[in-house]
Amino acid sequence: MQANDEKLSQLEKATVTHASGRLTTNQGLGVSNTDDSLKAGKRGKTLMEDFMFREKITHFDHERIPERIVHARGSGAHGYFQVYKSLSNITKAHFLSDPSLKTPVFARFSTVAGFRGSADTVRDIRGFAVKFYTKEGNYDIVGNNMPVFFLQDAIKFPDLIHAVKPEPNNEMPQAASAHDTFWDFVTSTPETMHNLMWLMSPRALPQSYRMMEGFGIHTFRFVNEAGESKFVKFHWKPLLGLHSLVWDEAQTIAGKDGDFNRRDLWDNIENGNFAEFEFGIQVLDPQDEFKFDFDILDPTKLWPEEMIPVQRVGKLTLNKNPENFFAETEQVAFCPANIVPGIDFTNDPLLQGRLFSYLDTQLSRLGGPNFHQIPINRPLVDVNNNQRDGIHRMTIDKGQTAYYPNSLNNNEPHAAGKRESHFEHFMEKIDGQVIRERSESFRDHYSQPAMFWNSMSDYEKQHLIDAFAFELGKCKTKEIRQKAVDMITNIDMSLACQVANKLGITPNKDSEAARAGQTNFTVSDKSLRNFVSSALSEANTPKSAKTAKVAVVIEDGYNASHFDAVTRAITDAGATFDVVSSKLGRISSADGKSAEANQTLATTSSVFYNAVFVPCGKEIDNMGKNRDLIHFLGEAYRHYKTIGLAGEATTLADAAGFDDKTGIVMMGEPVDTFKLTSSFITSLAEGRHYTRQITNSMAYAKLNTL
Numbered sequence: 001m002q003a004n005d006e007k008l009s010q011l012e013k014a015t016v017t018h019a020s021g022r023l024t025t026n027q028g029l030g031v032s033n034t035d036d037s038l039k040a041g042k043r044g045k046t047l048m049e050d051f052m053f054r055e056k057i058t059h060f061d062h063e064r065i066p067e068r069i070v071h072a073r074g075s076g077a078h079g080y081f082q083v084y085k086s087l088s089n090i091t092k093a094h095f096l097s098d099p100s101l102k103t104p105v106f107a108r109f110s111t112v113a114g115f116r117g118s119a120d121t122v123r124d125i126r127g128f129a130v131k132f133y134t135k136e137g138n139y140d141i142v143g144n145n146m147p148v149f150f151l152q153d154a155i156k157f158p159d160l161i162h163a164v165k166p167e168p169n170n171e172m173p174q175a176a177s178a179h180d181t182f183w184d185f186v187t188s189t190p191e192t193m194h195n196l197m198w199l200m201s202p203r204a205l206p207q208s209y210r211m212m213e214g215f216g217i218h219t220f221r222f223v224n225e226a227g228e229s230k231f232v233k234f235h236w237k238p239l240l241g242l243h244s245l246v247w248d249e250a251q252t253i254a255g256k257d258g259d260f261n262r263r264d265l266w267d268n269i270e271n272g273n274f275a276e277f278e279f280g281i282q283v284l285d286p287q288d289e290f291k292f293d294f295d296i297l298d299p300t301k302l303w304p305e306e307m308i309p310v311q312r313v314g315k316l317t318l319n320k321n322p323e324n325f326f327a328e329t330e331q332v333a334f335c336p337a338n339i340v341p342g343i344d345f346t347n348d349p350l351l352q353g354r355l356f357s358y359l360d361t362q363l364s365r366l367g368g369p370n371f372h373q374i375p376i377n378r379p380l381v382d383v384n385n386n387q388r389d390g391i392h393r394m395t396i397d398k399g400q401t402a403y404y405p406n407s408l409n410n411n412e413p414h415a416a417g418k419r420e421s422h423f424e425h426f427m428e429k430i431d432g433q434v435i436r437e438r439s440e441s442f443r444d445h446y447s448q449p450a451m452f453w454n455s456m457s458d459y460e461k462q463h464l465i466d467a468f469a470f471e472l473g474k475c476k477t478k479e480i481r482q483k484a485v486d487m488i489t490n491i492d493m494s495l496a497c498q499v500a501n502k503l504g505i506t507p508n509k510d511s512e513a514a515r516a517g518q519t520n521f522t523v524s525d526k527s528l529r530n531f532v533s534s535a536l537s538e539a540n541t542p543k544s545a546k547t548a549k550v551a552v553v554i555e556d557g558y559n560a561s562h563f564d565a566v567t568r569a570i571t572d573a574g575a576t577f578d579v580v581s582s583k584l585g586r587i588s589s590a591d592g593k594s595a596e597a598n599q600t601l602a603t604t605s606s607v608f609y610n611a612v613f614v615p616c617g618k619e620i621d622n623m624g625k626n627r628d629l630i631h632f633l634g635e636a637y638r639h640y641k642t643i644g645l646a647g648e649a650t651t652l653a654d655a656a657g658f659d660d661k662t663g664i665v666m667m668g669e670p671v672d673t674f675k676l677t678s679s680f681i682t683s684l685a686e687g688r689h690y691t692r693q694i695t696n697s698m699a700y701a702k703l704n705t706l
Contacts, residue, residue: 026055033436037155037349041432042439043297046154046352053155057353060158061361068365070161071127073118074110075209075262076329077269079318081105081132081279087313090230090283091222093342094421095134096314104133106376107275107318108332109209109265112144113164114175119254120261121245122175123204123467125195128214128236129334130316131377136421138379140338141234142358146203147215147302150192152442154353159185160192178474187483187513190445193491194300197449200467202244202460202538208264210275210547211243218336218351219296221344222283223426231289231296231346233303235280235310241542243687247466249639252607260608266321271576273547275318280310293528294448295441299350301448304528305535328376333362344426349438368392384413446490447528453492455532457539459690465495469502481505486513545685546574548610553580553629554597555619560589562615562646565673566680573681577613580604582626590618601628606636611684616647616671624655637664640688644680646671663689 023031031052038050046053060069068074080102081095088097095103110127111118126145131138150160163185166172173179177199186192198204206212216234223229245253253260265275282303284296294301322328335358336351345351362371368391371377386402401409416422456464468488472481481503488496489507496507508514534540550570554563570577581587581597588594606612612633614623623629633656636643644665645652658664665683667676683689 026059034159035156036153036436036438037353038434038436039347039349039432040430040434042435042437043295043347043441044430044432045347046349047434053353054356056155056158057357058360060161061357061364066365066367067116069361070112071108071110071129072116073114073120074108074127074329075120075265076106076108076322076332077265077275077318078320078322079105079107079274079316081130081314081316083279083314085313087222088224090224090228091342092225093134093139093222093340094136095132095139095340096342104380105316105318106131106133106328106332107316108329108334109212109261111175113161113177117258118175119258121205121250121253121258123177123199123247123250123471124175125199125204126206126209126212128212130214130236131332131334131338132340133380134340135381136340137381138338138377139340139343140334140336141216142334142336142354143214143216143234143236145206145212145214146195146198147217147233147235148194148198148448149217149299149350150186150195151189151350152191152298152300152438153349154351154357156189157350157353157357176474178471180475180477180480183472183475183480183484184477187480187487190487190490191300191442193445193487194449194452197452197464197491200464200471201452201456202246202463203242204467205245205247205250206261207243207245208240208268209261210265210268210273211238211240213237213242214277217299218348219346220351221346221426222281223342223344227427229286229344229426231284231286233282233308235282236277236316237280237310237312239276239278239542240544240546241687242538243541244538246639246688247463247470249607252605252635256605256607265318268547269319269321277316278312279314279316280312282308282310284308294444295439297346297348298442299348300442300445304451304531304533306531306533310535327374331366331371331374332376333358333366333371333374335359335362339423341421341423370394386413449491450529451531451533452536453495454530455534455536457537457690460537460539461495465498465502468495468499472499472503478505482508483511483513486511489514543685543687544574545570545681548573548575548684549608550575550577550611550613550684551580551599551604551606551609551632552577553601553612553614553623553632554587554595555581555617555623556588557590557618558587558595559615559617559647559671560591560593560595562671562673562676563589563595566613566615566644566646566677569677569681573684575610575681575684578604578609580632582628601626601632606632606641607639609636609641610687611642611644611680612636613644613680614646614649614652616649616669618648620648620651623649624652630656633658637692638694640690640692640694642680642683642686642689644676644683646673646676659695660693662692 037046037053039046082102083096083099085099086097107130111124113124128145129142131140164177164182167181214236220232221229222232337355370390370392373394388402405411472484475481482505485496485500486508489509500507578599579595579597580599584597586594587597637658642663647669650666650668665680
């Protein structure tokens with residue numbers, strides 16, 4: 001008992017409330033600004049002497065071992081990259097200058113907030129990182145599926161992640177942003193609002209990693225052999241188009257298959273449906289750096305494609321799954337500082353901090369300074385330097401010298417000569433006071449979020465309204481809900497009012513949050529607030545039936561000719577199908593043929609398919625009374641998917657309560673199988689039918705009568 005009391009006393013002494021008092025470093029030094037890193041001028045580079053930034057980010061980098069603090073849950077694949085034409089006029093990067101060259105790559109897709117055991121389909125940003133094994137060394141594009149980030153300065157990154165991670169007092173909720181600490185932070189930090197709009201959009205629920213865009217986020221430089229520089233942004237455009245899940249569907253999938261996106265990538269690569277993305281670049285001449293209503297170095301801003309077009313200059317093909325998940329996908333180490341000649345950095349303060357942070361993180365996660373010798377991280381070119389020893393050293397370095405210059409080994413390894421490949425920093429003039437402050441050009445936090453809202457289709461706007469209402473509805477603190485709605489008034493009053501209505505509150509345009517938004521405007525009256533960018537809407541993406549998955553539902557007595565016609569059409573369209581029934585194994589047709597059911601209505605779900613088809617058959621009356629089938633069809637209907645019904649199966653439309661026939665392909669007897677299957681494939685290729693009016697009352701009423 002006494003020992004227990006002593007232990008409790010010891011724990012009590014170690015408990016720190018942090019309720020009040022000045023902010024300090026770990027050494028007790030008072031801190032007046034923890035929002036901006038130390039820079040050489042307001043738009044200048046982050047300085048190495050910023051010990052406050054280093055302490056904060058270093059502690060954050062080492063908070064978890066061995067799991068990644070962010071991007072813990074990932075999925076990866078091998079492949080290659082090939083440029084369409086030489087870009088040597090704007091960059092001396094070798095892998096971008098030779099169209100005949102296939103550069104090996106490893107790509108990793110990931111969620112951000114959740115732990116390794118979390119589900120794939122949570123509302124979250126997705127990582128999109130690509131490691132190029134070039135002839136000049138490894139080059140990494142470490143990006144996301146959204147072109148902007150929450151923050152303008154890396155010194156605030158620990159605050160963001162601490163806010164979105166499970167709350168530290170109870171370790172809940174997992175892999176979710178719908179809680180008080182996240183919304184408390186973002187509503188106290190107006191620069192987050194643009195990325196927040198993307199997070200509340202369908203982009204946060206990708207249907208597949210193969211159907212997800214990727215972005216380098218930051219502004220980089222291309223430098224050619226003449227030393228001429230261009231500003232660039234990087235894009236990955238999926239050849240299958242951009243496609244997302246709906247919220248109810250994503251939640252259902254999370255409960256039924258937490259590996260949904262991971263499984264989709266793995267299975268499709270195994271089946272020869274390789275993940276393909278075009279590499280796009282936006283190029284800006286330095287003389288145009290200040291010509292826009294936004295700062296091109298601000299990572300919370302995108303470059304509208306209508307103003308600065310995306311040039312598609314190459315193709316990424318992922319065609320091989322890893323042999324061992326841990327050795328490859330888990331141990332791969334990406335870092336934006338992994339660079340090659342011809343590509344360089346800018347003064348983006350978020351990028352500047354990442355150049356330090358990623359390398360520092362690997363030291364903890366992968367056990368020391370030699371993580372670059374792990375096979376998945378090892379470059380294809382020879383590594384030749386004087387770095388020695390360290391934990392987990394994997395090479396045996398011979399010789400007497402490990403320093404430069406030296407005479408004992410003829411100054412080898414030698415400094416690269418002019419004709420040997422080497423990296424040179426772009427000679428940018430720096431002239432500014434050492435200051436812990438942000439550029440005035442970074443202060444407009446609402447024009448681009450308004451542009452994003454204005455660019456959305458009707459369905460995407462409704463998704464945003466519902467997402468805001470759901471997330472804020474999960475917040476227990478009324479003041480946070482009110483503050484969030486008041487900040488949304490700075491983006492669009494209609495959006496704010498519709499969210500507020502669902503939360504039972506009234507927007508307050510005169511609130512502190514609203515006033516803070518207005519005073520942050522520097523270009524509020526300029527064009528971007530009312531600009532519409534078609535590139536931002538999923539409604540304008542390419543669509544096809546290729547790699548779609550269809551559930552063909554049959555029972556004994558099904559019509560074999562209908563079944564054969566639709567499965568042949570599905571295969572010819574480059575899609576796949578499962579045969580679903582109330583039982584596994586052989587299902588007999590009315591004329592004595594059979595098909596093998598590989599899924600049952602009880603063990604699968606319509607959320608795993610892009611469409612459903614039911615051929616006619618003598619058991620249709622009984623099928624209409626099957627609760628599992630009616631739920632299967634009703635779920636597909638509510639998720640805007642194509643549904644095909646042939647012959648007697650058309651009666652299932654009423655049985656399932658389909659009150660809007662948009663995307664419902666039906667044909668009664670006599671069935672013209674060619675016309676029916678052609679219409680079905682055309683509807684399948686259109687993707688989701690978001691114009692379908694869903695009134696769940698009828699579908700649920702039908703289900704409840706069974």
